[in-house]
Each structure stands twice: as C-alpha cells, then as structure tokens.
Amino acid sequence: MTDIELYERVRKKDKQALETLYDRYERILYAFVMQLTKDRDLAEEAMQEVFIKLWRGGGVYDESKGKFKSWLFTMSRHVTIDLIRKRKPDLQLDESYAEAIPSPSPSVETEVEWQEERAQIETAMAELPVEQQKVVRLMYFQGLSQQKIADACDIPLGTVKGRIRLALKQLRKHLSHDDIDKEVER
Amino acid sequence: MNACDQLIDYFNQHLTEDERIRFEAHLATCQTCQEELEQLEALVGGVAFLSEPTEPPSGMKARILDNVFAEDTTEPKLVKAEPAPVTPFTETRKKQKSSWGALALAAALVLSLVGNGYLLMNQDEPTAITLTDTVPLEGESEGVAYLAEQDGDRQLIVQTNGLAPLEANEVYQVWLLKDESPIPTGAFVTDDKGNGTVIYTLDSTESATDWDTVAVTKEPERGNQTPEGDIVLSASL
Numbered sequence: 074m075t076d077i078e079l080y081e082r083v084r085k086k087d088k089q090a091l092e093t094l095y096d097r098y099e100r101i102l103y104a105f106v107m108q109l110t111k112d113r114d115l116a117e118e119a120m121q122e123v124f125i126k127l128w129r130g131g132g133v134y135d136e137s138k139g140k141f142k143s144w145l146f147t148m149s150r151h152v153t154i155d156l157i158r159k160r161k162p163d164l165q166l167d168e169s170y171a172e173a174i175p176s177p178s179p180s181v182e183t184e185v186e187w188q189e190e191r192a193q194i195e196t197a198m199a200e201l202p203v204e205q206q207k208v209v210r211l212m213y214f215q216g217l218s219q220q221k222i223a224d225a226c227d228i229p230l231g232t233v234k235g236r237i238r239l240a241l242k243q244l245r246k247h248l249s250h251d252d253i254d255k256e257v258e259r
Numbered sequence: 260m261n262a263c264d265q266l267i268d269y270f271n272q273h274l275t276e277d278e279r280i281r282f283e284a285h286l287a288t289c290q291t292c293q294e295e296l297e298q299l300e301a302l303v304g305g306v307a308f309l310s311e312p313t314e315p316p317s318g319m320k321a322r323i324l325d326n327v328f329a330e331d332t333t334e335p336k337l338v339k340a341e342p343a344p345v346t347p348f349t350e351t352r353k354k355q356k357s358s359w360g361a362l363a364l365a366a367a368l369v370l371s372l373v374g375n376g377y378l379l380m381n382q383d384e385p386t387a388i389t390l391t392d393t394v395p396l397e398g399e400s401e402g403v404a405y406l407a408e409q410d411g412d413r414q415l416i417v418q419t420n421g422l423a424p425l426e427a428n429e430v431y432q433v434w435l436l437k438d439e440s441p442i443p444t445g446a447f448v449t450d451d452k453g454n455g456t457v458i459y460t461l462d463s464t465e466s467a468t469d470w471d472t473v474a475v476t477k478e479p480e481r482g483n484q485t486p487e488g489d490i491v492l493s494a495s496l
Contacts, residue, residue, distance in 0.1 A: 088328060095320060103319075104310035113316060121323045128327045139297065143304035150303055154272045190308040198309065212267070213306045219267040234267060241298050248305055 076141040080134055083127055091128055101187055102149055108214050109153045115160060119153040126152065154216045197247030205240035212237055266292050270299050280401045280420050394473065398492035399423065400453055404473045406496075413466040415444050415459045417475065422453035422491060428480045431491070433457055435465070436472040444473075446481050470496050 074093070082090030099120075106119040126132055126148065134144045198206055204226060211222045223230045262285040268274050269282050286292050389408045396402035400421035407414045417433045425431070425448055434441040445459035474493040476486045 088324075091327070092324060095324065099315055099320060100312070101307060101310070103315040104313045105307040107313045108310040117316060117319055117323070120319065121326055124323055124327045139301055140304060143301050146303040146307045147300045151272065158272065187308060187312075190305075194305045194308045197305075209306065210309075212271070213303065214309075216271040218271060218273040219264070222267070231264075234264065237267065237299075238295065241302055244302060244305065245298075 076145075077134075077136065080127075080141060084130060086128075091124065094127070095124060098145065102146075105146065106149060106153045109150065109216065110157055110161075112161070115156060116153075119149070119156050122152045122156065123149045150213075150216075157216075193248060194244075197244045200247055201240055201243050205236060205243065208233070208236045209240050209244070263289060263292055266295055266299075270296065276403075283401060284421050392496070394494045394496060396473070396475065396492040396494045398475075398490065400492065402475065402492045404494055404496075413461045415461065415473065417445070417447075417455075417457050417459075417473070419447075419449065419455045419475065419492065420453060422449050422455060422475075423477075424451075424453070425449060425477070430478055430481045431455055431457075432476050432478045432481075432483060432486065432488075433459065434474045434476065434486060435468075435470040436474060437468055437470050441474070441486060443484060446478070472496060 074090075076094065076097070079090045079094045079097075083094065102123065103116060103120060106116045106123075107113070110116045110119060123145075132148050134141060138144050198209070201209070208222060208226060211217050211225055215221075217225065219233050220230060222233045226233070226236070228236065262282065265274060265278065265282050265285075269279065269286075274282055286296065390405055391408055391413075392406040394404045394406075396404055396417070396419070400419060400423075402417060402419035402422075405414075405416040405418075407416055415433070415435065419431070422431060430446040430448055432446045433444045435444050436442075442465065444461075444465075445457040447455040447457040449455040472493060472495055474486075474490045476490050477488040479487060
C-alpha cells in the first residue's frame with residue numbers, strides 16, 4: 074500500500090494504517106528528529122507530536138503539496154523545531170557538528186531502503202563545495218536564522234539565500250526524480 | 260528588509276507571530292517565495308537521510324501509539340502540556356492545532372488588548388487574563404481565536420489580519436458552533452489593513468457548551484442571529 078493510501082485510511086481513523094505508517098517511518102524519522110534535538114526524550118516527544126498530528130488530522134496533506142514523504146518530514150521538522158524552541162530555547166550552535174560529514178554508524182543496522190536514499194543524498198552532498206554543504210546543514214539540521222547562518226559562514230546576510238538557492242539547485246540535479254517533487258522538477 | 264528576505268527565517272520558524280502573519284500574507288502573493296519555499300520543503304525528505312542512524316528507544320512504538328489512540332479520552336502522557344484548569348473549554352486544548360510561538364501570541368494578545376483599551380473597560384482593578392487555548396483561523400485571510408478566562412468568565416477573542424474591506428452596513432460576525440448549530444458571539448469591523456478584534460464573554464450556559472468550531476462570516480448587517488454570509492475564516496476547536 075502506498076503512503077498516500079495509508080494516509081487516506083488514517084484520515085478515516087484506521088489504527089492499523091497509522092501503525093503501518095509508523096513502522097514504515099519510525100527509524101528514519103527518529104534519526105531525523107534526533108539529529109535536530111540531540112536529546113532522546115525530546116526526540117520521542119517530537120515523534121509523538123507528529124503521530125498525534127497525523128491521527129487528529131492537524132496539518133492536512135494533499136497531493137498538491139508534493140510527495141507525502143517531503144510533507145511528512147517538513148511537518149515533523151516544524152513540530153520538532155517548535156518543541157526545541159519551547160524546551161531548549163538556548164540550544165547552541167554546534168559548529169563541529171555542522172562541519173562533520175556523517176558516516177553510517179556500523180553499530181546500527183540501517184534499513185535496506187534507506188541505504189539507497191542515504192547513498193543518493195550523500196553522493197549529491199559530496200558534489201557540493203564545502204561551503205554549500207555547510208549552509209545546507211546549518212539550514213536544515215540546525216534550523217538557524219539567516220543572520221546566524223551568515224555569522225557561522227562568515228558571509229554577508231544578503232548572500233545566505235543565494236548560497237542556499239545554489240546548493241538546492243545542485244542537490245536537485247543529483248537526486249533521482251523520484252526523490253523530489255514534481256513541482257520542483259518543472 | 261525586503262519581505263522576500265524573510266523566507267529562510269520563516270522556514271526555520273524564527274519570525275514572531277506578527278511577522279509570520281505578515282510574511283504569510285506576502286507569501287500568498289509572491290510566486291518567487293512560493294517556489295523557493297516549495298523547493299526548501301521538497302528537499303527535507305532528502306536531507307533527512309543524512310541523519311545519523313539512531314536506534315529508537317525500546318518500547319517507543321507502544322508508548323507513542325498508546326498515547327495517540329488514547330487522545331480521545333485523556334491528555335497524552337508524554338506531552339508535557341502546561342497544566343490547565345479542568346473546565347469544558349480546556350478540553351479543547353486536546354484538539355488544539357500546533358500553535359508554535361504560543362508565547363509570542365500571548366505577548367501579542369496582551370499588547371493588543373491593552374491597545375484596544377480592554378483593560379480600561381474593566382473599571383475595577385484589572386486582573387490577569389489566562390489564555391486557555393489558541394487556535395489559528397484558516398480561510399480567506401489570517402486570524403487567531405483565543406479562549407481566555409478572566410475573573411472566572413470565559414471569553415472568546417478573535418483577531419484578524421488582512422480581511423477584505425466591508426461595504427456600508429456590513430460587519431464581520433463571529434460564531435461558535437456545536438454540531439453545525441451557530442450562536443453569534445460578537446461582530447466587528449476592520450481597519451484599512453483588514454485587522455479586527457472582537458472580545459466576547461460567554462454566559463454560563465455558553466461556557467458549559469463544548470463548542471466544536473469557531474467561524475467568521477461577512478454579514479450584510481449587524482445583529483443577525485443566524486449566518487447569511489459565507490464563512491471567511493474558521494477553525495475546529
């Protein structure tokens with residue numbers, strides 16, 4: 074069953090469908106919210122908020138919003154940043170983290186379908202100049218303000234958006250069509 | 260700063276509630292920002308896979324699903340929601356949509372209420388207003404509905420931004436609905452930016468009712484007991 078079919082069933086209060094969606098996304102979503110929060114309790118709280126939202130129908134997905142996966146991750150990211158701001162308003166920028174190139178941790182078994190996705194984005198990232206990689210990480214994982222991104226990269230405020238735009242354009246070029254929304258491909 | 264320059268801060272949730280409302284109004288009319296936001300969002304699903312794999316804690320699935328499915332009867336255990344008094348209205352908190360920036364909203368509300376001379380209207384010593392729920396309104400423009408308590412009275416406060424201008428006798432009318440049956444809860448007219456505010460104090464019967472929807476319609480005249488106009492803003496409670 075596709076994600077969208079599952080989502081439609083969740084909308085009709087099908088518990089089994091929510092559980093299937095949960096199983097499908099638990100690991101990658103948890104890894105993602107951990108990356109944002111760096112705090113297991115907060116990450117679990119964020120996960121719960123995400124699935125409560127799905128269950129209650131807060132934040133509605135439709136196909137005009139692009140791929141379900143992108144919508145789910147965007148919504149999850151929003152929920153998580155919201156929680157971080159409430160619980161840890163002074164979460165500091167971790168420069169070393171922003172610079173780090175992640176490598177799969179051998180102790181954790183990565184699901185097969187992720188490996189492909191991961192390899193794809195890693196390859197795409199590796200093609201970017203280092204300063205663009207950095208801006209992408211600061212932007213997506215640190216959720217920094219434009220000013221803080223400018224400070225961290227030591228570039229003028231007005232340059233941040235252009236650099237992000239450039240990085241996204243490069244990434245899109247390297248990602249498979251399946252991985253990005255039709256709207257973007259146009 | 261040009262409105263388009265706030266896109267990153269909007270995406271990363273750094274705008275105040277006020278700035279956000281204004282930016283969303285801009286976004287609605289700016290195709291460049293719409294496209295850039297789409298692109299930012301579309302790649303979230305890709306970059307997420309850069310996350311360091313992390314084993315989920317044991318038992319998390321059961322905890323989360325239990326809490327999710329229990330939401331119709333109890334407050335989710337893990338969500339450390341601010342304690343609220345047990346009243347019919349606070350039950351709506353459970354159905355509350357994500358209202359990030361609640362603090363900013365509260366601050367904006369207090370400022371705005373002071374601005375509207377609300378505290379002055381209470382001739383006695385002004386007492387604290389406690390917000391019990393904050394619900395973003397959706398529809399033709401931006402708005403927020405607040406449920407509040409002051410001196411034991413329950414109040415519905417609606418603030419709007421960017422509503423279309425009114426004709427001569429027209430008003431914007433706020434309604435509370437239960438099972439699609441509305442009661443009028445105050446009318447307002449807007450300023451030149453479509454901003455409007457209405458504060459309505461519920462009586463004891465109204466306070467005890469578990470309202471499911473708040474809506475704003477444009478009415479041809481003040482004082483309608485049932486809506487004639489179309490809904491311009493609404494939200495589930």
